[in-house]
Amino acid sequence: MSSDDAPDAAPYRDPRLPVAERVADLLGRMTLEEKAGQLFHTMVEVGSGGTLAEEPSRMGAATARDLVTRRHLTHVNVLAAPRTAREFARWHNRLQELAAGTRLGIPVTVSSDPRHSFTDNPGAALLSGPFSQWPETLGLAALRDERLVEEHADAVRREYLAVGIRTALHPQVDLLTEPRWARGGATFGEDADLAGRLGAVYVRGLQATGDVARERGLDGAFGPASVSTMTKHFPGGGPQRDGEDPHFPYGREQVYPGGSFETHLQPFHDLIAAGTRQVMPYYGMPVGLVRNGEPVEEVGFGFSRQVVTGILREELGFDGIVCTDWGLVTDAEVFGHPFPARAWGVEHLAPLERVERILAAGADQLGGEACPELVVQLVGDGRVTEARLDVSVGRLLAEKFVLGLFDEARYVDEDAAASVVGAADLVAAGRRTQSRSVTVLSVDAVPLPLRAGTSGALRVHTATVAEDGDAPLLRPPATRPADRAELRFVDDPATADVALVRLEAPYERRGPGFESFFHAGSLEFPDAVLDAVRGLAARVPTVAVVHLDRPAVLTPLVEAGVTLVVDFGASTDALLDALTGVVPAEGRLPFDLPRSMAAVVASPSDAPFSTKDPLFRFGHGMPLPQ
Secondary structure, eight states: OOTTOOOTTOGGGOTTSOHHHHHHHHHHHOOHHHHHHHTEEEEEOBOGGGOBOSSOOTTSOOOHHIIIIISOOOEEEEOSOOSSHHHHHHHHHHHHHHHHTSSSOOOOEEEEOOOSBSOOBTTTBOBOTTSOOOOOHHHHHHHTOHHHHHHHHHHHHHHHHHHTEEEEOOOBOOOOOSTTOTTGGGSOOSOHHHHHHHHHHHHHHHHTOSHHHHHTTOOSSSSTTOOEEEEEEETOOOOBGGGOOTTSGGGOEEEOTTOOHHHHHHHHHHHHHTTOOEEEEOSOEEESOEETTEEOOSSOGGGOHIIIIIIIIIISOOOSEEBOOSOSSSOEEETTEEEOOOOTTOTTSOHHHHHHHHHHHTOSBEETOOOHHHHHHHHHTTSSOHHHHHHHHHHHHHHHHHTTTTTTTSSOOHHHHHHHTTOHHHHHHHHHHHHHHOEEEEESSSOSSOOOBTTBSEEEEEEEEEEETTEEEEEOOSSOOOOOSSEEEESOGGGOSEEEEEEEOOOBOOOSGGGGGOOBSOOSOOHHHHHHHHHHHHHSOEEEEEEOSSOOOOHHHHHTTOEEEEESSOOHHHHHHHHTTSSOOOOOOSSOBOSOHHHHHHSOTTSTTOSSSOSBOTTOOOOOOO
């Protein structure tokens, strides 16, 4: 069969045929260059007004037009959302029109990092924009509510489908055993059983294979109503040496001094059983790891055949798509700064050899890369067979066929997108979940919930901590809350009955550029921040609310005698709903909170619940009544 033969009546275009027949037919028509393009999955930006951007993304990728028409890529990871869902849907349809005009018309699969919460990190998660806003994954874990997690995932599915996102680069079922790790906010916390249970229903919600989908009238089978989940980061990120992140050279080492490798693997058993379609190996390079008497090679997991083929495919029986984490092969420039490839353990290899290692490891796709010419060269040099490519390309094409992308699901309805994304019921559900996940740790200074007194509304002074160089100051929030029947907000703490101060979990400022988005390092508040809070608490009874995107050392706040509350992503209104009992605050900690940094440093990075004498233990929380 000629590779130029792709008529409208070609079998792969016929939705009545079995997927395997359609895949085989299409594979037989593809050139080597077209096959190579399928093995790459990289970033794109949305252009103004929903157009195709004509400039490379801020993360250094090429334009969509170049990727699709010249490099034959058909998998893209969309970055920041446009202003409206209609613009998002318009961009998606233009992208699919571009792909439809190529020789074989292979549709594009659009993927996304999480974008329904409060995190703004272009390498990990994105601000919600027009989508409904929920707490971070830690907040879902704080509620331990499997039904709620599936409903949340179903809401994400509906909004993703409306704008054409068909692969979720989540859930993240790493265990937060190293509290300094900057990626903890997107995990389900420290407990392997909890991560496995909640991760499994998350997968079913996104893939429309669970109870919530069936209640919506779907058949519970993976298909055109599904969003494919890419579970990460295999075989479990989290136990990073000193808590540093392996996006960066100083964080490349993953360590297991507590001998807990199998514990980190446990949630992946659960999610594979739940049917996750894709898995992403992590950047981390295991150091000193011996498993079943055999040393594990000290290379990044995406380069390791022991891990990808030996553990994931052979031991765990996973036969779906394996896509590496982003940027293992080529150096890049991100936000104007050099960003070396995360080729940990194989830094000495040239890009061509790195691609060869990844394919030999058993991965199907290279995330964050767009260099199919290297695959073409490997085949031309006889180092990789075209039959090996066909195995991975066949998996990737089958996923497109099952998702309906060759058929009725190629395009989306722009009017429907405008009505589904950010719909009132989804926004309300997200806000209520934010409130419910608020976690009360102590009520030493101010009884909760906040109530009006006998003389009228409670007078509340609100403040945030803003750091100006070395002089952190308490400041009013950017937007003053609206008065409520039971609360009146005042500017002067001297006239207040109660003060409410919001703080971000402490971290060491890194940078410049991309590195600045990662909250890493010490978990202790600077002395000046603590002095400011102590000073306020000495003047007026104070409620301190700390947003935890990872654990923090809160011991000095307890000693200051404040009422202590934590949130995992909550708007001002959602927080006030919880603190006043409009919505019950039901959160319980999804991890231990350490008493000191000394305890953190002394504990093994891989072992759950190993920090000595924690200030508050996993599961602690004081539910507030309505």
